[in-house]
Amino acid sequence: MNKIYSRPKSLKKAVFHYCPGCGHSIIHRLICEVIDELNIQDKTIGVPPPGCAVFAYYYFDVDMAESAHGRGAAVATGIKRAFPESIVFTYQGDGDLAAIGTAETIHAANRKENITSIFINNAVYGMTGGQMAPTTLSGQKTTTTPYGRSDNLEGYPLKMSDLVALVKGSVYVERCAVNSPANIRKAKKAIHKAFQNQIDGLGFSLVEILSPCPTNWKMTPLEAWHWIDNVMSKEFPLGVLKDATGAKDAD
Amino acid sequence: MAKVLMTGNAAIGEAAIRAGCRCYFGYPITPQNELTEYMATNLSRRKGCSFIQAESEVAAINMVYGASLVGARAMTSSSSPGISLKQEGISYLAACELPAVIVNMSRGGPGLGSIVAAQSDYFQATRGGGHGDYRTIVLGPSSVQELADLTHEAFELSDKYKIPVIILGDGVLGQMMEPVEFKYEAPEKLPIRSDSLRGAKDRPSRYIKTFTSNPAELEELNWSLFRRYELIKKEETAFETFLAEDAELIVVAFGIAARIAKGAIRSVRASGLKVGLLRPITLWPYPSEAVKDLAKKIKNYLVFEMNMGQMLEDVQLALEGQGDISFYGRPGGVIPTPSEVSRVISRFYYQKGLK
Numbered sequence: 194m195n196k197i198y199s200r201p202k203s204l205k206k207a208v209f210h211y212c213p214g215c216g217h218s219i220i221h222r223l224i225c226e227v228i229d230e231l232n233i234q235d236k237t238i239g240v241p242p243p244g245c246a247v248f249a250y251y252y253f254d255v256d257m258a259e260s261a262h263g264r265g266a267a268v269a270t271g272i273k274r275a276f277p278e279s280i281v282f283t284y285q286g287d288g289d290l291a292a293i294g295t296a297e298t299i300h301a302a303n304r305k306e307n308i309t310s311i312f313i314n315n316a317v318y319g320m321t322g323g324q325m326a327p328t329t330l331s332g333q334k335t336t337t338t339p340y341g342r343s344d345n346l347e348g349y350p351l352k353m354s355d356l357v358a359l360v361k362g363s364v365y366v367e368r369c370a371v372n373s374p375a376n377i378r379k380a381k382k383a384i385h386k387a388f389q390n391q392i393d394g395l396g397f398s399l400v401e402i403l404s405p406c407p408t409n410w411k412m413t414p415l416e417a418w419h420w421i422d423n424v425m426s427k428e429f430p431l432g433v434l435k436d437a438t439g440a441k442d443a444d
Numbered sequence: 445m446a447k448v449l450m451t452g453n454a455a456i457g458e459a460a461i462r463a464g465c466r467c468y469f470g471y472p473i474t475p476q477n478e479l480t481e482y483m484a485t486n487l488s489r490r491k492g493c494s495f496i497q498a499e500s501e502v503a504a505i506n507m508v509y510g511a512s513l514v515g516a517r518a519m520t521s522s523s524s525p526g527i528s529l530k531q532e533g534i535s536y537l538a539a540c541e542l543p544a545v546i547v548n549m550s551r552g553g554p555g556l557g558s559i560v561a562a563q564s565d566y567f568q569a570t571r572g573g574g575h576g577d578y579r580t581i582v583l584g585p586s587s588v589q590e591l592a593d594l595t596h597e598a599f600e601l602s603d604k605y606k607i608p609v610i611i612l613g614d615g616v617l618g619q620m621m622e623p624v625e626f627k628y629e630a631p632e633k634l635p636i637r638s639d640s641l642r643g644a645k646d647r648p649s650r651y652i653k654t655f656t657s658n659p660a661e662l663e664e665l666n667w668s669l670f671r672r673y674e675l676i677k678k679e680e681t682a683f684e685t686f687l688a689e690d691a692e693l694i695v696v697a698f699g700i701a702a703r704i705a706k707g708a709i710r711s712v713r714a715s716g717l718k719v720g721l722l723r724p725i726t727l728w729p730y731p732s733e734a735v736k737d738l739a740k741k742i743k744n745y746l747v748f749e750m751n752m753g754q755m756l757e758d759v760q761l762a763l764e765g766q767g768d769i770s771f772y773g774r775p776g777g778v779i780p781t782p783s784e785v786s787r788v789i790s791r792f793y794y795q796k797g798l799k
Contacts, residue, residue: 235645238514243655250651256641258513259540259653261532264506267498271510272641274494275467275518279643297506300499 201225203234203254210248214414216315216404217245219371221252223381224282224311227388228255233280238272240265240283245319249284263294266301269308280391282309287328288318291353298357298399305362305396309387312354312399315406316425323409327351330428335409350428354401358435364396366434370403370426372418379431386438395438403429447623452588452613455624456521456547457482459595461490462628464635465545466516469496469507473526474559475615476549480521492634501526505533505546512542513652515640517599521547523615524565525556527573534608535574538669539654543602543637545595546580547611549618552777560777561615563699566754569612570728577666579673581609581680582727584698588622594725596628603637605676612727614750616700616779676729683731684723685738687713691720692798693744695789696735696759698724700779701750707782712789718798719789727755735762745769746792748785750778768796 241249265283369380387398405417488495498504511518552558
């Protein structure tokens with residue numbers, strides 16, 4: 194009998210603490226599969242965020258180090274500059290990368306830092322209990338927008354990936370989702386490319402992943418998957434936002 | 445090597461390179477820009493080294509944190525308002541037991557303040573500065589030569605005790621030029637700390653973190669930090685005394701204020717006043733034992749600072765109610781002259797009835 198599916202080598206044998214239906218565990222696994230495929234487990238250094246994924250170092254079997262909220266791109270910059278042979282990735286949520294870490298992210302991209310950022314967009318601050326994120330949709334109710342996010346009071350959903358794509362130093366930006374087997378496969382391909390770009394020394398790659406948060410969205414896991422298709426991806430369309438890698442399918 | 449004439453800021457840069465500093469990350473702010481510029485010129489193109497003018501002081505200190513994670517000697521520098529911004533990163537460095545050297549060429553505050561030298565960041569430097577229960581080693585040089593020497597020492601202490609080290613200078617020290625001799629040559633091979641994160645090659649993966657949902661675990665971390673702080677207090681406290689042997693009055697001052705006080709003491713000595721100086725070189729750990737020892741035979745103390753009385757509290761704590769302490773302070777970036785300070789010393793001396 195052929196074994197066609199097993200735990201990636203770089204994913205520790207630990208039980209995820211994530212809520213049922215959460216996207217983090219899927220994305221963790223995809224990153225680990227890519228690390229295995231590229232055979233970079235022994236030189237990868239991960240920078241997990243504060244937030245729901247703060248315990249990522251209990252799951253990824255690679256060297257990892259805690260970062261302050263929003264500072265992932267700066268920490269990764271320091272790591273990569275001091276140790277260029279390493280493969281460095283940040284794993285950041287929307288509050289982290291698109292609010293408090295906006296400056297660090299934009300400027301790391303602009304300096305063409307040769308690092309990979311995985312950007313989890315679930316439209317809320319998850320761990321703190323479902324407050325408004327920069328990516329919260331217009332009208333969306335959260336614990337700090339109890340009347341729904343108002344464009345005039347709270348502003349619009351911020352399209353951070355589009356901003357990063359505009360920055361000349363970024364080389365590859367794609368928005369994916371993990372709400373269906375097809376989308377999960379596409380997300381893995383994007384993550385693979387974002388790591389490959391770093392191995393090839395091309396510069397800053399960002400993969401945004403629309404990720405379900407049934408707990409804070411107050412939905413069932415299935416409703417959350419559908420909400421990504423029917424609502425969230427209308428505001429945050431999936432696809433390649435920038436590809437300056439020079440690859441055949443690049444823009 | 446022969447002495448060279450340099451600004452304090454440039455001397456720190458040269459001394460850091462000779463100490464094997466691999467990474468410098470900074471952000472422009474007066475009066476420390478010559479250091480950032482020195483590193484841009486002299487470090488940025490060195491083999492294996494990296495210089496970044498960061499987008500903010502917050503980013504710069506977090507880059508230092510990243511470089512320290514992978515075992516590089518790394519430094520940043522700034523001046524007072526910028527050092528406030530760096531406190532987040534300094535707290536993380538302290539918590540994760542990571543070495544780093546942070547230079548504060550302090551200036552007048554609070555707020556945007558002025559660009560002129562002041563000593564009003566003493567509390568911030570010696571009490572941790574950021575959130576949480578921690579200390580950093582704080583060095584208080586008072587000449588360009590000492591800036592160079594203590595920069596080397598800062599990297600050594602930082603690695604030895606896995607603790608961030610602050611060099612607390614000021615705008616005068618940073619900008620004035622003095623002859624300086626560098627006692628070390630740059631290493632052939634840049635040092636890499638052996639316990640750093642370099643990838644899980646031939647060993648299990650590791651992580652560096654402080655966050656825990658178990659308060660007992662965090663309490664243990666705090667205890668372990670403070671055990672090390674006790675060791676640092678015991679081993680690394682440094683100070684200088686000047687004409688203290690027969691003194692009736694001891695001036696306690698640090699950094700550039702101590703330099704001014706020395707001039708003032710020389711001048712009052714010429715008039716026959718028995719005045720000496722105690723100059724702490726490590727501001728944390730504070731040389732409390734040295735103060736206590738002096739108090740066995742000397743009753744009168746004049747604390748002189750370019751602030752409203754911050755180190756004063758350390759002298760009071762050390763004396764534990766013994767002795768007679770007076771204070772003279774000039775805040776806001778006003779730099780007193782030796783003759784002004786000598787008048788102050790004379791006034792206190794006669795008011796106390798000393799002969």
